[in-house]
Structure formats: C-alpha cells, structure tokens
Amino acid sequence: MIAYTVKHLLKQFSLVIIVLAIALFVFQNVALADKPPTKDSVVAVTGTVTGNVQQVGFRAFLFKLAIQYNLAGWDQNLSDGTVEFIWQGKQSRIDQAIxxxxxxxxxxxxxxxxxxxxxxxxxxxxxxVRGWTSVSRHYFKPTDLTFTLRDDNSVISAKAAQKIYKNTIRPIVGDE
Structure with a gap:
C-alpha cells in the first residue's frame, strides 16, 4: 500500500513539473513576443508604394537605400502600377529608409x-530588384539585380551606395 502511494505521488509530482515547465515556456515566449523592437532589433517589413513609381527609376532608388542601410529583401513592380518591397534589418535603419x-x-x-x-x-x-529594367538606359530585358549584405553591417553614404549600384549594373548595361 505504501509503495503504491509513493508511486502514485511521484506520478502526480511528475505531471505537476511537466505542466509547470510548459507554462514557463509559454509565458517566456509570450513575454518575448510582446516586447516592442528596439532601434537595434532586426525586424522585417513589407510595403507597397503607390503613385507614379514604375518606369521612373524608383525601384533602383529602393535598391540604393537597401545598399546604403545594409537591408536585405527585395522589390518588384506589381500589375496595378504599385511597387512592393520587403526590407529586413535594424529597426532604426528601416525607419530611416522608409x-x-x-x-x-x-x-x-x-x-x-x-x-x-x-x-x-x-x-x-x-x-x-526583381525583373529590373531601365527606360533611361534603354534596357528592357527583365534582370534581377542582387546586392549581398556587407559583413560588417555598416551604414554607408548615399554616394557610396550609388557607386555600388553602378558597379552592379555595369556588367548588364556597360559603362555609362
């Protein structure tokens, strides 16, 4: 009888420990999810830009911002005339770019x-930049332009970003 009682108590105690462990795990994940991002948190956003934003170099502009602020993601023209993008990086940099x-x-x-x-x-x-073309450069064959994030994760000047952009398109359109 005593052996049964001890065995029964251990079983109940084990269940209580498991329930407490699950509750602690859930609480920690909920608490972390509720915290607002800090300026140095890595976040991701999707965006849609409306207006006269196609065939005017706008996606190249977004590309240069991504280069400047070292943001990952992509952009593309949508059939309704808008531009869609995803940026991922430090919150403060995304805020500056937006x-x-x-x-x-x-x-x-x-x-x-x-x-x-x-x-x-x-x-x-x-x-x-998905399906990049350039009216001003008379380049109409959709081509993906790709920038790989810098290892040092630095922010660079707009002028330096422009230089990287030109080096990216040079093999496609030649020297300007």
Missing amino acids: AQIPTGDTSAIVTQVLTKSIPVNPELNTFV
Whole structure:
C-alpha cells in the first residue's frame, strides 16, 4: 500500500513539473513576443508604394537605400502600377529608409506608402530588384539585380551606395 502511494505521488509530482515547465515556456515566449523592437532589433517589413513609381527609376532608388542601410529583401513592380518591397534589418535603419521614400526620388511621385511588420527570415542576406529594367538606359530585358549584405553591417553614404549600384549594373548595361 505504501509503495503504491509513493508511486502514485511521484506520478502526480511528475505531471505537476511537466505542466509547470510548459507554462514557463509559454509565458517566456509570450513575454518575448510582446516586447516592442528596439532601434537595434532586426525586424522585417513589407510595403507597397503607390503613385507614379514604375518606369521612373524608383525601384533602383529602393535598391540604393537597401545598399546604403545594409537591408536585405527585395522589390518588384506589381500589375496595378504599385511597387512592393520587403526590407529586413535594424529597426532604426528601416525607419530611416522608409522616411526617405516619399521625397527621396525626385523622378517618382509617391502618393502613399503602406508598411506592415512581417516575420524575420534569418536566411535572408541579399536584396534583389526583381525583373529590373531601365527606360533611361534603354534596357528592357527583365534582370534581377542582387546586392549581398556587407559583413560588417555598416551604414554607408548615399554616394557610396550609388557607386555600388553602378558597379552592379555595369556588367548588364556597360559603362555609362
């Protein structure tokens, strides 16, 4: 009888420990998920830009911002005339880049920028302009432009980003 009681108590105790461990795990994950990102947190956003943003060099502008701020992701033209993008990187850098979208590219007329948070993809280490073409360079064969994130994760000047952009397109369109 005593052996049965001890065995029964141990079984109950084990169940209590398992339930407590599960509760602690769930609580920790909920608490972490509820914390707002800091300026140095890696986050990801998807965005849609509306206006006169196709065939004016706007996606190249987004590409240069990604190069400048060392952001991973991609951009592409949508059939409704908008541009869709994903940026992933430090929160503060994404905020700075998004702030430049409405007025940073003088050839585009941006009427709306909508963004929302999405899950971070730890495998993402490039930024790709999907199906890039260039009216000003008379290049109409859709080509993916790719920038690989810098290992030092530094921010560079807009001028340095422009140079990297030109080096990226040089094999495609030749020297300008």
